[in-house]
């Protein structure tokens with residue numbers, strides 16, 4: 001039988017992997033392939049943190065495949081050229097892949113389809129990374145939902161909860177394996193990802209372990225604790241989802257089993273699954289409005305006078321040196337771990353696009369480069385949500401106050417003390433606003449504003465007024 005090539009891009013796992021399972025079911029030899037094609041990504045070339053994750057994830061995937069008698073063929077370069085060469089080398093009769101929704105990747109997959117057809121190879125594209133395909137969730141008139149709640153209500157009616165397909169027992173191997181190459185995924189500089197590596201274990205096995213641990217305990221507290229950044233109360237599954245190491249159907253299935261009889265657990269699981277719903281919604285938006293990574297969904301925001309480019313203020317934000325402790329803690333958590341708590345992502349994003357009046361694309365780009373869970377749909381939709389220009393967005397005039405947000409979600413300053421250790425000896429009363437602390441208190445805590453910790457980079461009252469005036473200036477356009 002002619003071998004089946006399985007393009008593993010976007011689904012770096014064996015469990016609940018329809019493209020792989022169907023290839024194994026044919027009984028033909030299966031050749032799993034991963035192609036690194038930076039040129040095809042255009043502006044959305046993988047960011048630094050995600051490159052590191054991918055490198056580790058491919059190592060994990062290779063060893064999973066080897067344990068099933070298979071292997072991973074790695075190549076880098078033009079996807080079409082590589083596939084054409086592989087089809088010729090292996091005599092493959094079929095090509096399977098997992099459907100992508102990012103516009104540039106969907107376009108690439110269309111071209112792969114055409115190529116396969118030209119070469120007389122059967123090409124099949126399988127769903128695998130969403131609970132529902134974007135075409136399935138439509139309103140009564142066949143239109144696209146732009147508001148989350150009705151979208152999710154409809155989605156809940158459609159999700160069928162089918163049991164996910166387990167990883168194949170063994171994977172039929174070809175007689176000879178095509179050449180595989182080392183990919184250029186090393187962080188630059190080499191030590192850059194060391195702290196991130198100390199925090200995460202990429203790969204499918206780690207994803208399943210994380211899910212099991214979460215459903216075993218924290219899920220029961222999820223509803224009440226998920227907004228508290230000092231507590232490990234959320235699943236932290238986002239990088240595994242963003243890299244296709246676990247499927248949302250597997251998460252759904254296991255969470256439904258874990259819901260059980262206890263009401264807290266049930267409520268927690270429902271809230272958690274609702275967050276997965278936001279992931280579905282973001283992808284649904286990207287699929288229907290493919291311009292959202294670059295342009296606002298609400299077109300009237302195209303003329304909003306956001307500042308663009310880079311200067312010292314942006315660097316201070318990126319490095320966590322703004323003088324506002326909750327912002328600095330969040331930005332440093334991102335730099336040190338490649339991840340940031342959702343509540344804090346909202347606060348730092350609001351600060352950039354409202355207080356600093358900087359373009360949301362500047363924030364989107366920084367997150368793209370530094371997040372291990374960088375996801376085109378979630379990142380674009382979330383930045384637009386905060387900036388007020390996206391679907392079902394927070395109104396622009398609702399401007400988070402970093403001091404009161406800190407007091408509300410990190411009342412004792414535990415999160416700040418972890419990531420901004422130079423403030424750790426400040427009393428709780430001043431931990432969110434060191435600039436309001438009396439000189440004696442600062443001295444006792446070993447702090448000299450402007451030296452050991454920055455003075456606030458802006459006057460919040462003036463910044464707020466400036467942001468509201470900017471909003472006013474776009475009215476009527």
Ligand SMILES: Cc1cc2nc3c(=O)[nH]c(=O)nc-3n(C[C@H](O)[C@H](O)[C@H](O)COP(=O)(O)OP(=O)(O)OC[C@H]3O[C@@H](n4cnc5c(N)ncnc54)[C@H](O)[C@@H]3O)c2cc1C
Pocket residue numbers: 226234235236237238239241242272275276277278279280282340341342343345346349367371373374375376378379380382383386
């Ligand atoms: C400005 C900004 C940028 C963001 N960029 C990204 C991004 O690039 N990639 C990314 O995966 N998430 C992004 N998010 C959404 C959210 O912050 C993360 O998904 C979440 O913090 C991941 O942590 P968790 O896995 O513990 O989430 P949990 O609370 O355990 O949620 C479970 C899963 O649901 C999904 N999810 C949760 N919240 C959201 C949300 N608001 N929107 C869409 N999906 C969600 C994630 O896949 C997550 O893993 C962004 C949010 C903001 C405000």
